[in-house]
Amino acid sequence: MNELKLHALTCPQCGAPGVVREGTRITKCERCGALLCLSEVSTPRYEALANMTAAQAAHSARVWLDQQRRVGMFGRPELVLIPFHEVSGRRVGVFERRVPERIRVHRRVYDPQSGGTKIESDFTYKEKEDTKVMVSDVQQMTPAARTPWDLKMFDPRAARSVARLGAFDLVEAQRRSTVYAAEQSASAVAERRFGEKEGTELVAASRRTIYFPFWSIPVETGEGSYEVVLEAITGKIIAWRMPQPYPSGSLKWAALAVPGALILGHGLNGLFFGGSVIDPMLAAGIGLAATFVALLQARHPDWALRSWPGPETIPRLERDSA
Amino acid sequence: MRNVSQPRVIALRCQACRAELPATPNDVAFRCPQCGRAWEIVAGSLEERPSIFVAAPSGAKHSLFYLPYWSFTVSVTAEPRKREEKTLTARDRAAKFERAWVSAFSINRPTYVGEFGLVYTRVPPKWETRTGHGPEAPGATIPAADSKKIARHYVLAEIDRAADIGELDIKMEIGDAELWAIPCYDIGEQLRCPWTRGELMTGALDDFSEIRRGRNRLEA
Numbered sequence: 001m002n003e004l005k006l007h008a009l010t011c012p013q014c015g016a017p018g019v020v021r022e023g024t025r026i027t028k029c030e031r032c033g034a035l036l037c038l039s040e041v042s043t044p045r046y047e048a049l050a051n052m053t054a055a056q057a058a059h060s061a062r063v064w065l066d067q068q069r070r071v072g073m074f075g076r077p078e079l080v081l082i083p084f085h086e087v088s089g090r091r092v093g094v095f096e097r098r099v100p101e102r103i104r105v106h107r108r109v110y111d112p113q114s115g116g117t118k119i120e121s122d123f124t125y126k127e128k129e130d131t132k133v134m135v136s137d138v139q140q141m142t143p144a145a146r147t148p149w150d151l152k153m154f155d156p157r158a159a160r161s162v163a164r165l166g167a168f169d170l171v172e173a174q175r176r177s178t179v180y181a182a183e184q185s186a187s188a189v190a191e192r193r194f195g196e197k198e199g200t201e202l203v204a205a206s207r208r209t210i211y212f213p214f215w216s217i218p219v220e221t222g223e224g225s226y227e228v229v230l231e232a233i234t235g236k237i238i239a240w241r242m243p244q245p246y247p248s249g250s251l252k253w254a255a256l257a258v259p260g261a262l263i264l265g266h267g268l269n270g271l272f273f274g275g276s277v278i279d280p281m282l283a284a285g286i287g288l289a290a291t292f293v294a295l296l297q298a299r300h301p302d303w304a305l306r307s308w309p310g311p312e313t314i315p316r317l318e319r320d321s322a
Numbered sequence: 323m324r325n326v327s328q329p330r331v332i333a334l335r336c337q338a339c340r341a342e343l344p345a346t347p348n349d350v351a352f353r354c355p356q357c358g359r360a361w362e363i364v365a366g367s368l369e370e371r372p373s374i375f376v377a378a379p380s381g382a383k384h385s386l387f388y389l390p391y392w393s394f395t396v397s398v399t400a401e402p403r404k405r406e407e408k409t410l411t412a413r414d415r416a417a418k419f420e421r422a423w424v425s426a427f428s429i430n431r432p433t434y435v436g437e438f439g440l441v442y443t444r445v446p447p448k449w450e451t452r453t454g455h456g457p458e459a460p461g462a463t464i465p466a467a468d469s470k471k472i473a474r475h476y477v478l479a480e481i482d483r484a485a486d487i488g489e490l491d492i493k494m495e496i497g498d499a500e501l502w503a504i505p506c507y508d509i510g511e512q513l514r515c516p517w518t519r520g521e522l523m524t525g526a527l528d529d530f531s532e533i534r535r536g537r538n539r540l541e542a
Contacts, residue, residue, distance in 0.1 A: 010331065011331070011333070025347045026347050034334070035342050037332045037333075044347055088430070090472060130488065136433055139431060161525060201471075203471050
């Protein structure tokens with residue numbers, strides 16, 4: 001879908017031929033300068049403009065790496081544009097529903113103190129018919145491309161609310177960034193999510209494809225190649241990739257705990273019951289130390305291949321005050 | 323040059339005075355900056371709509387920014403099936419509706435950030451309306467037909483606040499769409515209504531930065 005689709009048009013004012021890129025709705029005639037509007041147009045495309053420069057992104061990643069107590073060499077940050085389909089509009093309708101209605105009921109009950117009766121009030125619920133008028137907003141942001149990292153930490157609606165939108169020019173965007181191709185159409189998403197529902201309809205609907213910017217920064221460390229991915233609007237780290245698979249580190253240390261425990265047991269056996277092959281105090285000391293180190297390290301597993309940061313590890317975006 | 327097709331093209335010029343109509347990518351209706359007439363794109367051609375603008379409030383302290391609204395005359399009667407206090411209140415409330423407004427510009431989550439059109443429908447401000455050449459206003463991004471449906475539901479929802487509309491026989495007539503330009507104060511991060519004092523975050527308005535840039539360009 002990232003191929004450059006073009007539409008030919010003829011200016012209705014001067015008859016000059018022209019060509020527009022897919023997604024363009026308003027254009028100018030190159031000969032007479034008239035403003036032209038295309039009546040049938042595919043989903044308009046926008047780019048959410050990045051707030052962070054490459055240097056700011058690298059700085060944020062460096063802060064994060066420092067927090068991880070790792071040292072690494074940063075590669076060139078790469079701007080990545082990932083498409084999201086936004087379907088928004090207003091759902092209106094009138095429909096019947098059943099709602100619980102609270103009713104106060106009074107009961108006459110026996111009062112043992114006075115020997116007579118007293119009135120107690122209580123609430124009871126019964127269902128009643130209600131005609132509901134609905135005027136609500138609908139908004140759906142769906143990733144339109146598959147990425148090498150997970151986007152679970154990225155909140156497109158939050159980013160959308162603070163992002164400035166600009167016109168998306170595929171050719172210009174590809175010059176400065178890697179642009180992911182949209183794998184499904186916005187119409188398909190809209191139909192699947194907001195098709196006709198009983199008694200309601202979607203009005204003032206708009207479909208658009210918004211390309212969100214991310215900085216992907218390669219980091220070379222002694223342990224291997226890392227990749228840190230930042231959202232380029234708010235500066236949050238949304239994903240990272242680590243070289244070491246999750247369980248091996250912990251398993252390594254857990255495996256060390258086994259001989260540690262055996263040596264400790266051997267030492268203790270020698271101390272209390274005699275018959276040790278080596279010095280029981282030394283064996284107990286070595287075993288205790290090995291078991292302690294192994295258990296301590298096992299509590300800090302090595303990084304997963306793909307992970308998401310906890311809130312305390314997300315560095316604050318340091319913007320230029322200017 | 324694959325996938326070449328020929329879409330229908332309209333020249334965005336006022337059909338009356340031939341002035342160029344200002345447009346951002348999602349606009350479907352426009353107010354002519356020269357003669358003040360309103361035009362909407364319907365089925366690939368421009369159709370004229372009544373155009374009205376609201377005069378600037380006296381003693382305006384901030385710079386004014388006009389926004390487009392669709393407005394409809396409303397005639398509604400709500401006859402209660404059972405004469406109860408709630409249904410009689412609903413009947414009286416319904417009788418008061420004369421006009422409904424719907425914001426014609428795109429707002430991100432209007433129910434959450436606020437919709438001036440709904441506020442004006444609830445309590446119409448006392449403003450002066452004029453026709454003819456007036457202020458410049460950005461184009462409308464919501465078609466009149468959709469706005470008419472929204473206006474109908476605004477009125478129904480207001481009546482439903484007083485009593486369940488299932489207990490009323492409602493007859494409603496909604497007139498043709500008129501494109502209104504209503505001013506608000508542009509105070510940086512917010513737009514403030516001079517009459518209701520309601521505020522709207524500028525970030526919630528789509529294409530707002532583009533509209534503002536266009537206005538600044540014109541002023542320069």
